[in-house]
Amino acid sequence: MRRPARRGKRLAATITVACTLAAIGVTLAALSGWRFGLDTPAKPHNDDTLPAKPSSYIGLYVHSAPSSYSAVRGFAAATGVKPGVVVYYSGWAEAFQTGFATTVARNGGVPLVQLDPSNISLAAIAAGQYDGYLETYAKAVRAYRRPVILSFGHEMNGYWYTWGNTHTSPADFVDAWRHIVTLFRAEGAENATWLWTINTVHPQTGVPAPRPWWPGSNFVTWVGIDGYYVDPSSEFASVFGPTIAYVRTLTKKPIFIAETSAAPTTDQPAKINDLFAGVHLYGVLGFVWFDSVDVVDWRLISRDAIAAFRHGAETYHLPSS
Numbered sequence: 373m374r375r376p377a378r379r380g381k382r383l384a385a386t387i388t389v390a391c392t393l394a395a396i397g398v399t400l401a402a403l404s405g406w407r408f409g410l411d412t413p414a415k416p417h418n419d420d421t422l423p424a425k426p427s428s429y430i431g432l433y434v435h436s437a438p439s440s441y442s443a444v445r446g447f448a449a450a451t452g453v454k455p456g457v458v459v460y461y462s463g464w465a466e467a468f469q470t471g472f473a474t475t476v477a478r479n480g481g482v483p484l485v486q487l488d489p490s491n492i493s494l495a496a497i498a499a500g501q502y503d504g505y506l507e508t509y510a511k512a513v514r515a516y517r518r519p520v521i522l523s524f525g526h527e528m529n530g531y532w533y534t535w536g537n538t539h540t541s542p543a544d545f546v547d548a549w550r551h552i553v554t555l556f557r558a559e560g561a562e563n564a565t566w567l568w569t570i571n572t573v574h575p576q577t578g579v580p581a582p583r584p585w586w587p588g589s590n591f592v593t594w595v596g597i598d599g600y601y602v603d604p605s606s607e608f609a610s611v612f613g614p615t616i617a618y619v620r621t622l623t624k625k626p627i628f629i630a631e632t633s634a635a636p637t638t639d640q641p642a643k644i645n646d647l648f649a650g651v652h653l654y655g656v657l658g659f660v661w662f663d664s665v666d667v668v669d670w671r672l673i674s675r676d677a678i679a680a681f682r683h684g685a686e687t688y689h690l691p692s693s
Contacts, residue, residue, distance in 0.1 A: 375433070375461040375666065376488055376533065421519045422482065422565050424594070424626040427651055427688055429658030431457030431484065433631070435665070438472035444479070447663060451672070452682045457521065459484045459630075459660055464492045465505055468512040477518050484521040484567065484630070484660070489535050489548075494525070498547035506552060510559035519563055524552055526569035526630065527598055529582040542584035549587040569596030569630045572615045586622050594657065595619050596630030600670070601643040606634070608650025616654055629659035633670035640672070641680035648684030 432455035434443035448454045458476045460469065462485050473483040489497065496502065513520050525535040528545050535545065549568070556564055568591075570582040597619070599611045616627060629651065634643035651659055661681075663671045672678050 375435075375486070375664070376490055421563050421593075422521070424657060426626075426655040426657060429456045429628065430685060431455055431459060431630075431658065431660030433459040433660055433662050433664060438469040441472070441475050441479070443663075444476075447672075448479075450678050451685075453685045454479065455481050456658070457482050457484050457660060459486065461486045461488055464489045464502075468509050468516070470512060470516055473516055473518070473520065482519050482521060484523065486526050486569070487522065487524045488533070489525055491534050494535055494540050494544040494548040498544065498551045500551070503555065506555050507559060510556040510561040513556065513564055514559060514561040517563060519565060521565045521567050521594075522556075523567040523569045523596060523630065524549055526596065527571040528585050529573070530571040530579050537578070537580065545585050546587045550591050553587075553591045566591065566593045567596045567628065567630060568592045568594075569598060570615070570619075572597060572599035572611060573618060581618050583622060589623050589625065592623070592625055594626045594628050595623065596628050598631035599629070600632055600662075601634035601638050601647070602668075603635070604638050606638060606643065608646050608654070612650065612654070616656070626657050627654075628657040631662050632659050633662040635668050635670065636673070636677075640674065640677040644677060644680040644684055648688050652688045 430453055432444060432447055434447065436443045437458060438460040444455060444458055458481045460472065460483070462469070464487070468485070469483075476483045492502075497506075513522070525533070525545060525548070527533060528536045528540075528542075531537045531539070534540065553566055568587065570585070571579055573579055573581050575581065597612060597615055599615065600606075601611060611632075612629065619627060632647065634640045634647070647659060661672075665671065672681060
């Protein structure tokens with residue numbers, strides 16, 4: 373399954389509040405005085421399957437994943453950057469794509485699977501009605517034996533997915549999340565890193581702060597944040613700064629930018645430079661570049677944008693091929 377389509381309202385919501393968030397983000401960044409994400413408490417479970425060093429990961433999503441790896445190889449050849457994380461989106465009842473995950477690992481990366489419960493009752497998941505499927509999936513992850521990043525119901529504080537805000541209660545989401553993590557651990561799938569992925573906060577347009585969806589530190593390894601550069605005024609401090617600051621009121625878990633890109637109309641090379649600098653400044657683990665089309669064409673196309681991506685990896689010493 374490829375990534376489920378978002379409603380166009382999401383992009384409009386982001387643009388509407390960009391200017392407001394810019395001022396807030398700059399202020400928060402100036403007042404912080406410390407690198408976010410470095411003070412991570414010990415975890416009660418054996419879920420330290422991946423290093424949690426800031427600025428460690430450049431990830432990638434391409435539309436053809438997981439049916440093909442050729443676009444990932446093409447991206448690496450063009451940019452000189454070999455993705456350390458490769459994402460695919462998995463519909464409910466789909467099996468774990470062991471073959472694709474193995475290809476990712478052979479190319480030096482880690483698979484990140486977004487499990488999307490489209491049109492599925494989260495209360496039914498929490499009640500155990502899908503345990504047969506989940507047990508099979510967990511056994512496949514365990515048998516894979518290499519690190520896997522798993523996320524469930526991403527962007528749940530947004531309103532564009534059936535599992536999200538206004539469609540499903542936060543309590544049902546939390547119960548389902550905890551049930552899934554507990555089941556995987558019971559099946560011995562300790563090679564799973566659990567990524568709780570939220571959308572950047574835009575309360576003015578119906579994307580609230582995610583506290584009601586927080587399942588608790590015992591059930592989360594990393595926190596993912598999805599956000600995009602949508603107009604020329606977008607900066608890391610405005611796009612991600614306020615949400616990072618809010619996450620720090622919930623947890624000290626490492627933060628990973630799980631989806632981002634820059635629209636071509638934003639001066640994409642400049643935004644790429646800002647993205648790499650922001651990852652370094654805020655001390656987050658890294659980011660996933662969304663190199664696909666979803667309402668907007670987010671792909672790296674111009675020579676200048678490709679060069680900026682290569683330069684960013686070299687400047688901030690993130691992994692490259």
